[in-house]
Amino acid sequence: MNVAPLGLVAAPLAGGVPAQRAQVSSGQLLTACRLAWENDGRLVALWASDERDLHRGFCLRVVLEDSDGLTLLEHTLRDDRSRYPDLTPIFPAANRMQRATYDLLGIAAESDDQRPWLWTQGHATHAFPLRRDFAPVAEMSDEQDEYAFVRVDGEGVHEIPVGPVHAGIIEPGHFRFQVVGEKVLRLEERLGYAHKGIEKRFESMMIDDGARLIGRVSGDSTVAYAWAFAGAVEAAASFVPPARARWIRALCLERERLANHLGDIGAIGNDAGFAFGLAQFSRLREDVLRRNQAAFGHRLMMDTVVPGGLSRELAFEHVHAMHDEADRLARQIVRLRGIYDEHAGVQDRFRNCGRAAPKLARSLGLMGLAGRASGQARDIRCDFPSAPYDLLDVRIATQTAGDVWARVAVRFDEALESARLIGIITTALLDPATMGPVHASGPDLPADRISLGYVEGWRGPVLVALEIGEGNVIRRCHPQDPSWCNWPVVEHAVIGNIVPDFPLINKSFNLSYSGQDL
Amino acid sequence: MYETLRQILRVGIRSEPPPTPAGDDVVVRRLHDDILRTLGRALALRHVDAGSCNACELESQALSNPYYNVEGLGIRYVASPRHADVLMVTGPVTKNMAGALRRTYEAMPEPRLVIAVGACASGCGVYGPDYATVGAVSEIVPVDVAIPGCPPSPVALLQGILAAVSASAAKPR
Structure with a gap:
């Protein structure tokens, strides 16, 4: 600007x-x-x-x-x-x-x-x-x-309070519905239940401890947060991590995206009454997580990306295995997508459900995956590609329908794109030109400096703003989840839908509670 | 429909045998089999997230995938604490969630078991007590078994559930 x-x-x-x-x-x-x-x-x-x-x-x-x-x-x-x-x-x-x-x-x-x-x-x-x-x-x-709460008056209007304890295995939050019959007139969210004082904890922490904490702001996006944090530390020190570390970071980020999209596509299918989808996709997700465990020693890849590079090497056998796995997964995803597309019941639940039209999405600032399903064609990997994304030519996935169907469609496209990127990255990792160390210690950090890390996580852009004090100590760290901007849009997307569709709509956004409550 | 059935046949059954509880010996294993045969075939779990980072939720959800197939063991998550035998709690118990956690526990019928899931709930995670959190789950409700791990793997979760039920079954009534 x-x-x-x-x-x-x-x-x-x-x-x-x-x-x-x-x-x-x-x-x-x-x-x-x-x-x-x-x-x-x-x-x-x-x-x-x-x-x-x-x-x-x-x-x-x-x-x-x-x-x-x-x-x-x-x-x-x-x-x-x-x-x-x-x-x-x-x-x-x-x-x-x-x-x-x-x-x-x-x-x-x-x-x-x-x-x-x-x-x-x-x-x-x-x-x-x-x-x-x-x-x-x-x-x-x-x-x-x-x-x-803002209340709605009128004949036949009643209120349904839900949460903070929910009927499934999800995070805590409170939803207050004003409904007439089954139709939702208004929804108001009340979050903050997962507020655990993360920003206060960062104060006076050493950089290494901060790197561990940042990976636990929102567990499903641990790689995105860890990379944004590492990026902010490295920017403050004007330090560039080794090339091989950057390739493997992108590999981790795409595997995180793939695992989350697989899990979501299955869970959204299940919320539409299609248990077959959950069984199939949760199996594929588990395959990815087990490979992560073998390759990185952690199923969600926590503590893998650290300031300076990576916390561990990646063995060649896993690079080969991930390459083959990406091919295999892509074939399975295409086949299962065909089944979703052909299933009249699933399509009936998905279409026109929980719609956030592009104009609304723009005015409310909907971002990330949900934004792209509502015509907001933004993706940091495409708009501001930093290494190695500058060599990857990421294909952005967008839709304009803005409904549950569109958010599922974007997930399918992005899961396939991540599989393609994993194929390219694993090929590059076997190239002698990318051999080398995966970690290097940077210089001491200059005090009184602010720096930003900005990464496209699977849910959307993750920002980490870091202020460093004397002696490599964190003075202030503010992580910002895309959920901050997207939660208010859910309130609009459910208007006029029926109450039983709320779980489906909510899951199709799948926003973080912990990431915004901090 | 044809493609759906074909896919089901193609993938086949992927469920794996359940793990043994921690402290694997012959007595424990026999007990474990007994439990699966009798009590374990109808065990109702209630999950409460008391402020976790959601990694423990991801692994708890994974218990229902075809590999671990807890439903096949007769273990299922239920929607109301009034139907639950076991309360699974994640997170460092934020002050905002402490009341809701206590009320959920109080709504459960006796005998009830509580499992603290993960490092934070066990009191040894990255989130200790501070202005916004209480710390371990045991500060709010009595805990029978604490499962370490950040987050615990689905196998560790299953072992913890079996250990809690074994300990309870071994208790004289």
């Missing part, structure tokens, strides 16, 4: 994705957001840091993405009485980020919606954990807070 017309001076930020940072006043913040929106840009992240110990008050940070790359806007607030402009008129997804920022730091936007976001139990409302002078308060009450 060209910020010069706003009278701003932007400094480039090192890293795999083109990025810049600029200091803005509150007026410039709004203008920059509006300019980004008009140029097809989107909001990626919003968070804040307590910098009073550096005599800088509080710093609000906003990351925008457009076709030129990332722009980090920094807005300083003198103290906690200063407010910053409400960004929700431009980017509705900012609502929950702004509320969470208040819960953690006690700095507020000039917004009408000041409801808490992260606290569902009686929490001391004047203790802000991300302040540097925060002292944990003794006991919280067990009483559920009264949360001001």
